[in-house]
Amino acid sequence: MTDGGDERPIRVLGIIGAGRVGRVLARLATAAGYRVLIAGSGDPARLEATIDAVAPGAVAAAASVVVHEADAVLLALPLPQHRTVPADALDGKLVIDAMNYWWEVDGLQPEFGDLRTSTSEIVQRSFPGARVVKAFNHMGYRDLDDEARPSGAPGRKAIAVAGDDPGDVAEAMRLVDDLGFDPVAAGRLRDGVMLEPGGEAFGADVGADELRAMLERFPTSQRGIVIARARAR
Incomplete structure (x- = not known):
């Protein structure tokens, strides 16, 4: 992250969810020069030592503080727990959904298993x-922890971004780049289903060209065909 004349819209990144993904992204963001606030499920004072050890410079805070002070909020919670965030708390904020639905852990929840919609569209409806x-x-x-590389570095891996507003997608892609990965546009929010468990891109640790090829293949994949049929109905 550059200083001085930096005009980027995200200067303070808030992370709600202090599990493995949240902690790794906090470390990468602080290393990139962002101010990072992170909230877990308990008392911020009890989280502080853990965060200081894994992401020096990040600040443990209550979720209400994170939401209020951050320019963008990254949700790294178990997907059903996004409902614990008040519906109006994120009004006007760029929200980066890094969550997945795991029925084995989250329990069978038909709303999240509905193939006619992506889970990110459900999150958007929760925070209109x-x-x-x-x-x-x-x-x-x-892989997030191990694979971050400077822009232009050989073997740099890619992260896909899906969203409905081009400006919001551009902001998120800049964050992806700053955190050490090549950003790849993955279409609209409904297309985020390609990044969910069951799609070829899920779990992929690949470069930008290969990730784009995976996304292009999705409509003809078994899961892509099943989703297309469900949406057609």
């Missing part, structure tokens, strides 16, 4: 005043 984009959900936390 927010600007939701999908990113950072399809790469495992170990």
Whole structure:
């Protein structure tokens, strides 16, 4: 992250969710020069030592403080827990959805298993005043931790971003780049289904060209065909 004349819209990144993904992204963001606020499920004072050890410079705070002070809020919660954030708390905020639906962990929840919609569209409906984009959900936390590289570095891996507003997608893609990955546009928020479990891109640790090829293949994949049929109905 450059200083001085930097005009980027995200200067303070808020992260709600202090699990493995949240902590890794906090480390990458602080290393890139962002001010990072992170909230877990408990007392921020108890989280502070853990965060200081894994992401020096990041600040543990209550979720209400994170939401109020951040320019963008990254949700790294178990997907059903996004409902614990007040519906109007994120009004006007860029919200980066890094969550996934795991029925084995979250329980069978038909809303999240509905193939006619992406889980990020459900998140958008939960926060109608927010600007939701999908990113950072399809790469495992170990690869996120190990694979970050400077822009232009050989072997740099890619992260896809899906969203309905081009400006919001551009902001999220800049964050992806700053955190050490090549950003790849993945279409609209409904197209974020390509990044969810079951799609070829999910779990992929690949470069930008290969990730784009995976997304292009999705409509003809078994899962893509099943989703297309469900949406046609």
